[in-house]
Amino acid sequence: MKKQTQTDRLNNNSAYQSMALYGQQLKTRFYINPDNFLDWVYANHKWVQYNPRKQINRYGLSITSLNGGVDGIPDLDSLREYNQENETNYNEKDFKTRTPVAEYPELKNILDEFGDSVFRSHLLRLDPGGFFPPHRDHKEPFIDSFRLIVPLQYTNAPYFNFVIDGKITNWDSGFVYFADTTKEHYLFNGGGNPSYWIILNIENNVKNKNSFLIIVFFSSTISRKLSH
Numbered sequence: 001m002k003k004q005t006q007t008d009r010l011n012n013n014s015a016y017q018s019m020a021l022y023g024q025q026l027k028t029r030f031y032i033n034p035d036n037f038l039d040w041v042y043a044n045h046k047w048v049q050y051n052p053r054k055q056i057n058r059y060g061l062s063i064t065s066l067n068g069g070v071d072g073i074p075d076l077d078s079l080r081e082y083n084q085e086n087e088t089n090y091n092e093k094d095f096k097t098r099t100p101v102a103e104y105p106e107l108k109n110i111l112d113e114f115g116d117s118v119f120r121s122h123l124l125r126l127d128p129g130g131f132f133p134p135h136r137d138h139k140e141p142f143i144d145s146f147r148l149i150v151p152l153q154y155t156n157a158p159y160f161n162f163v164i165d166g167k168i169t170n171w172d173s174g175f176v177y178f179a180d181t182t183k184e185h186y187l188f189n190g191g192g193n194p195s196y197w198i199i200l201n202i203e204n205n206v207k208n209k210n211s212f213l214i215i216v217f218f219s220s221t222i223s224r225k226l227s228h
């Protein structure tokens with residue numbers, strides 16, 4: 001029998017399952033300069049209301065969408081409610097066309113690591129008082145995509161709270177993190193400034209193992225643990 005290689009062993013797990021073994025939040029080596037990126041966003045793009053059905057101070061800007069547009073319809077709406085109303089059946093994987101926002105070079109480099117495995121992705125702005133109540137991103141046992149999240153500006157306690165499974169995050173701005181949002185999580189902006197985030201949805205499969213290897217095994221947090 002052929003000797004099982006390390007890659008073969010990794011292949012037995014999907015990307016999400018493999019990362020979740022290491023922690024519910026993992027810092028990667030991917031980085032976007034937040035100030036430069038947000039300057040570019042404000043000079044070139046317009047935010048739209050996130051989930052217009054709810055009067056909450058949340059705005060979004062699509063990185064991927066149905067057709068490459070940035071009107072947020074329906075990718076920044078509540079998909080469940082939009083589907084019910086329009087008798088459609090959209091889900092995360094239907095929003096794979098990159099918008100002009102995805103052209104920003106540092107962002108494009110990250111997206112290119114995942115090829116066509118990038119599902120519904122967007123920027124998020126929570127103005128003061130903006131929040132997402134406690135929820136889980138998956139309600140079924142099958143995890144078809146996982147979240148990579150970039151904290152850009154005003155994303156940390158005490159003013160902003162991002163709590164995953166009862167633990168508050170304290171992340172370094174501009175770095176890409178894996179977050180296990182299958183665990184219950186909530187966000188609340190209790191501060192006086194808008195809070196900016198990038199939310200990427202990546203297909204959970206075994207074929208994007210290269211991206212997975214880069215994320216987990218070349219990230220600073222894991223290497224630090226390996227070399228204690």
Ligand SMILES: [Fe+2]
Binds near residue numbers: 135136137181185
């Ligand atoms: Fe969530």
